[in-house]
Amino acid sequence: MNSKDGDLRPPAKLPASPYYAPLEWNPDSDYLDADDGLAADGEDWRYTIEPIRDENDHIVGYGVHGGDNDSGDELGSLTIDGQSGELTLEAAMAAANENYLDRYLEAETFLDDLLDGWEDEDGVLVRRNERGRLVCRVAEPGVEEVEVVATLRDYGDEYDADNCSVALCLRTILNFSNNGDRDALVDDLRRIIRLETNRRSS
Known part of the structure; x- marks a missing residue:
């Protein structure tokens, strides 16, 4: 818990994901x-x-x-x-x-463990923006890079074209984390972007 009487721990770090909000009772x-x-x-x-x-x-x-x-x-x-x-x-x-x-x-x-600070032969592949969110170079037509954010949904990855952001559900995150395959994760980001782009254009 956050600091209180008898607890000297600093307040907890907040998630960077825009999908996080404190619980409402x-x-x-x-x-x-x-x-x-x-x-x-x-x-x-x-x-x-x-x-x-x-x-x-x-x-x-x-x-x-x-x-x-x-x-x-x-x-x-x-x-x-x-x-x-x-x-x-x-x-x-x-x-x-x-x-x-x-x-x-x-x-x-x-x-973070998969993507943060990743570089390839063309330079920095993943960086952090001013909001502390991961930004990945995907080089898709019309989409040079996207934010990559977490949700705690069990299923359902989605690309928000208006905000140029891909939200990855918990199952997807755990799958790539367990495999440690960040190349496959970036390929999946491109697939999610293409699916939504095709849907919008159809």
Whole structure:
């Protein structure tokens, strides 16, 4: 979590991706025990918070759950009544927000490890722009270079021609990261650009 009383760590770095935004909390329509469950959705990720009550029905803490479409985890720095959680609602929200932030930073780290500072025989292939985002030379007709940004969507890469940006979903990022094949990643960027360019021209 960001720095607070007793925690001297600096505030967390924010993702460079324009797709990242802090979680927004709303009543959880799937929580049937009462009206005080909360939920927040971030792309294909979902986080929920529900009160933990003692035998006298007093709230003693808040359980926090979160994850993507395939998996989820209990979150929190404490064990309350046998489950992970936090003592206050504010701390529970912060735990979920930190987890979502960390997942975005992790995805961006995978991209950075593949592409950042890459040069080929023609010079710098990948650089960073003033917003801290990766910019890759693709040399496609009408598109010399594109931003490459991460999303936490499970599926669905897309090319935003107006902003000259390719958004890579988590599955694509992990696939190329696991293989360590950045040449294939750049080829895939070109394929995504061509698909959208052809779609617009048809």
